[in-house]
Amino acid sequence: MTEFEYKLELAKKAVTKGKLSRRDFTKFALAGGLSLTVADSLFIRAARAEAKQGGHFRVGLGHGATTDTFDPATWAHGMNFAWGKGLTGAPLVRIDQKGGVVPYLADSFEPSDGAKKWVFKIKKGVTFHNGKALTADDVVGTVNYHTGPDSKSPGKAYLANVSAVKADGADTVVFELKGADADFPYNLSNYQFPILSIVDGKPDLSGNGAGPYVLDGFEPGVKVHFKRNPNAFAPGNFDEVTQLSIQDPAARTNAYLAGEVDFADKADLKTIDMLKSAPDTELYNVSGYQYYNAPMLVDTAPFDKLEVRQALKWAINRQELVDKVLFGYGKPGNDSPIASAMKFATNPEPVYTYDPDKAKSLLKKAGMENLKVSISAADAAFAGSVDTALLMAEQAKAAGVTIDVVREPNDGYWDNVWIKKPWCHCYWGGRPTADAMLTVSLAADAAWNDTRWKNPRFNELLPQARAETDEAKRAAMYAEMQQLIHDDGGQVVLMFANYVGAMSTKIGHGDFNSDNDHDGGYMYDRWWFV
Structure with a gap:
């Protein structure tokens, strides 16, 4: 280690302890031959190395509904998500x-x-x-x-x-x-x-939990305010937390750029360059288990016909959706909900690529040429949902399919559209295991089985795989289940989307969870202000 490297380590430790300013650290680093970019990066990492208490953490979320309550049996979206994981609960x-x-x-x-x-x-x-x-x-x-x-x-x-x-x-x-x-x-x-x-x-369903923050104000669909719980067994770092429901992506971006929030989720990827170039901003970009889905109710015509479901899967150009909606921040789906990074994930064959001729052939077999269907979309489902639906409608024309895009209101989307309308958009934040993901979204009796798919073989295999201790046998069961979903199910897994948002460089943090957005739901008590 050179003399400069030794002194640099001492300087970083001084930054961590709050004994060296950003200006003085930068001067020292530049004098040692480091670039301004490297010096700044080293300072931020050193400053974030030790969690500190204090401050008011304000977040802008693309979630929230006027029907929200603190009854956990009703929770269904990303604002509720942290209530049970790292706020009141x-x-x-x-x-x-x-x-x-x-x-x-x-x-x-x-x-x-x-x-x-x-x-x-x-x-x-x-x-x-x-x-x-x-x-x-x-x-x-x-x-x-x-x-x-x-x-x-x-x-x-x-x-x-x-x-x-x-x-x-x-x-x-x-x-x-x-x-x-x-x-x-x-x-x-x-x-x-x-x-x-x-x-x-x-x-007690009032929000009286054992978590690191105490509920201090609640306007359903608008905002929620929390204060640090002084008696918490695992205290949070912030003095206060405010969640703001800002479902419009442009409004959420503007709120961040105006300094009204310290973190904004579900970034509008069409304007991602604005966030990337904003001063004192770090892009929150985590590849995880989240996917954007277009579930069809398989007990409702015309989606009760297998050939129709399969035709629509071939009539959609998923790579184009990734390129034009996600701007590369993700990858195409293939109708298994198990992300490639998860244990037991497979990629069923044949891979659904864009093939209008195959879609036409399947519709002819079903006697449903010139198919006309509607799909419900809203930014509450996921950022870019409406644009995605319009692209899907344009792509499907080559297969002789007419898709009518129904723009639904954001408020009440999860209560009035999802699992109610025959074809719609939704997002799944992912679950930590293959069993959890399949159980909550596809088991015959699951409340969130958003395709109403009840495949006997799948439901026979699910508990068997859960109980199997032989890893090879278990893997084979999960592979068969994913193939069944791919071939027979009503899910159209359009794309696996990175969790992308914007966060102030004032925020300190460790490594991020990839199992869900918002650092797995734990950002409120894990993060801190530097």
Whole structure:
């Protein structure tokens, strides 16, 4: 190590401790022969090396609805997402930056009986925001709330394998499963599963959680304000957090450029250069499990005909969508919802490429030449949804298909359009395991089965794969399931999209999670102001 390199390391440590200014560090680095760009990058990394407390973190989100509540059984979009993961709520476990499952409210978890039983030890001394102590009974009551016979919670599908959940003293919870599940703890990381305060057998749905922030103001569909929980077992770094619902991509970009928010998600990729060149801005660009989808209701004409579903898949030029809608920030889908980076992912054959002649042939076989269909689109589904639908309509003309694009309102899209209209757009943020992704989106009885697809072989394989401990056999089962989805299902996985947003360089952070947007939902308590 040269003398300059040694002094540079000392200078970086001084920056981390707040003892050296940006100007003085830059002067030193330039004098040593480094470029201004390199000097600036080194300063930012050093400044972010140590988390600090304080400040008001404001975020602009392309999510939110006037129907939002703090009942986790109703949560369905990206504003709700963090409520259960890193704001008011606290789940038993979390997903780390490497995709592993780690304890959070739990101190530990252990399998027994061939992974048919799981024992969770609960952290001692944890309290809800109102001061009530958290016990194993709260965990049991939370699970029963989502799994009860009248429950319409989307989380119910994740817990379908649970036959019983019992408290064993104040700090131990035992899950008994119908069938073995080596991945079971991952299911409890889902954002619908913050542990609720149970009083007289009833869950508190007011936002009174055990998380790092306390609810301090709520205007559904507009904004939510939180303050740091002074008694949190895992404190957040910010003094305050405000989530703003800004569903229009241009308005969200303008809010960021005007300094009204410190982070904006779902960047409008048509104007990404504006964000990339904005002062004091870092592009949040993470390749993960998110995909943009066009689900068809397979129990509704004309999508109840297999040839129609397959024809539409061949009539869409997905690479063109990636190029013109994502501007390269992603890759084409092939109708398996399992991202290529996930364990057990395959790429079923034949790969759906743009082939209007094949689409025509399938429609002729179905007796449905000159097919006319409608597709519902809105930026609430994903940024660029309307542009995507218009491109799809133009592409399909070569196959003799007329697609009428219905522009839906952003507000209420998830309540009034998704799983209600025969063909629409949606996005899936991804899930940490293949089993979780397939269970919540395609299992026959899943609340979010947005194609209403009920393939007998798929539903036979799903619990078998979950219980299989032989990795090779398990991989073969997941490969067969993905092929079934590809061949028979109603999902049109248009493209896997990077999580792209804009963040101020004032924000410090570590490595990002790739399992979902917003650093896996944990940005509110992981990040800090430098």
